[in-house]
Amino acid sequence: MQRISYKFSHLIVRPHCKMAAFSTVAQQVKLDILSKTHALDNAAKRKEISRTFISDTVTVPTKEMYEYATLSTLGDDVYFEPSTKALEDHIAQLTGKEAGLFMSSGTASNQIALRTHLLQPPYSVLVDHRAHISKYEAGGAAFHSGAATTALIPANGHHLTLDEVKRNMILGTDTHFAPTEVVALENTLNGTIFPQDEIIAISDYVHSEGKKMHLDGARLWHVAAETETSMKELCDPFDSVSLCFSKGLGAPVGSCLVGSAAFIAKARWFRKLFGGGMRQTGILAASAAYALTYNFPQLPRVHALARRLEAALEEIGVEITSKAETCMIFYDPSSIGVTYDEIADRATDLPEPLILGGSRLVVHIQTTESAVDDFLSVVRQLAEEKKAAGFVKPPPTANGGNGYKDIYVRRAPKTSA
Incomplete structure (x- = not known):
């Protein structure tokens, strides 16, 4: 016994040594993410967001939303989370569906929907070529579901029609093709509203062929607000x-x-398989509930502000390439001899900078009137400078073009979110 005791004596750790060792590990683990200027930094960020036109994803929770969220339940959503279940049930009832499922993102929601609809390859999904599912979800339909996509360019430049869907749905038993199993529409798409009568006509036809309809309604709230x-x-x-x-x-x-x-x-089940099962989601569900109650009513004001921005740009002489049907405007400043880069550079140099993203302007619930006014002042001043320098808008060309768009460097439209 003495030999054994001697042999393992070097493994004995005295209590005070163990505590010292743990204290060292704990010191290495700890983290404080709150800087001394944390509150000021957040205030500055909120100011920045109020002057950001790149997307409405940049909006941030208000103090009131945070306070409401902290009162939510503390369940585990993989098992049962009361606040999250209440949100899911409410959205299901609101939309006239039987059930709902809270997701971490719109991409996850779209891709899990497709994977749930699609049972056995080969199959394909018919979409608008501009759709988020087609362009901005990293090829998820192919990766997650093994699905081909049929991406259509609408002839009217605005939305797909029943005739286009009929002509491009893959039906029958020709083994050369992956049959269409889902038609996935988006509303709004780049801020434009898909006419409901066209949607109904497409839906009736698709269902008559025994196929499924999915809607990426990320911004469907805007449609409800605008069309009542x-x-x-x-x-x-x-x-x-x-x-x-x-x-x-x-x-x-x-x-x-x-x-x-x-x-x-x-x-x-697929959400769990994809790693999307979450735990204490009550605080997120409560934030969503707050947004439904207090932020949805702000959307008519957002739309009105977007239309004011559009009207003022047209008054300056800027070409509007996609009108403000809801919260987005696409514009082309080459009609006044100005480039997107010139606008962005001038906007960045303002005492309170504006953040822009190419041809798309997105107005959101935290966009301020002063931000819109400052943006318009930048564009108006540049237009006056170009005119003083001798710029004259060329007449339209015979083929319907305007003859000058390729002269100016342009940023690609940013429409991913």
Whole structure:
């Protein structure tokens, strides 16, 4: 016994030594993310966001939203989380569907919806070529579901039509092609409203062929606000709908997927498979609930501000390439001899800078009137300088072009979110 005791004596750690060792590890682990200027930094960030036109994803929770969120329940969403379940049930009821599922993002919501609808390859999904599912989800339909996409360019430049869907849906048994199983529409798409009568016509045809309809309704809240149409009516033509809380509504995180009870039960399984099961989501669900109650009513004001911005740009002589149907405007300043870079540079040099992103302007619930006024002042001043320097807008060319767009360096439109 003495030999054994001697042999292992070097493994004995005295209590005070153990505490000292743990204290060292704890010191290495700890982290304080709050700087001494944390409150001031947040105030500055809120100011910056009020002057940012690149997207409505940049909106941040208000103090009141945070305070409400801290009162939420403390369940585990993989098991059961009361606040999250209440949100899911409310969105399902609001949209006229049987069940809902809280997701971390719109991309997850769209991709899990497709994976749930699509059962056995080969198959394809028909979309608008500009759709988020087609362009900005990293090829998720191919990766997650093994699905091809049929991306259509609408002839009217605005939205797909029933005739285009009919002509491009892949039906039948020709083994050369992946048959269309889902038609996925987006509303709004780049801020434009998809006419509901066209959606209904497409839905009736797609369902008559035994296929499914999915809606990326990330900004469907804007459609409801602008057209004064219920969410249920807007969602009725679809088998599944994805709705975002963090874009137009200003919540920090989250989307909700709605559909039949059986569909959502399967989608919940895929959410877990994709690593999307979350734990204490009550604080996120409460933020979404606050956004529904207090931020949705602000959308008509947002739309009015976007239309004021559009009208003033047209008055200056700027070409509007996509009008302010809701919260977005696409514009081309080459009609006044100005480039996007010139506007961005001048806007950055303001005492209170503006943040811009090429041809797209997004107005959101935290955009200020003064930010819009300052942007218009920048464009107006540049237009006057160009005119004083001798710029004259060329007449339209014979083929309908304007003959000068390629002269100026232009930033690519940023429409990913």
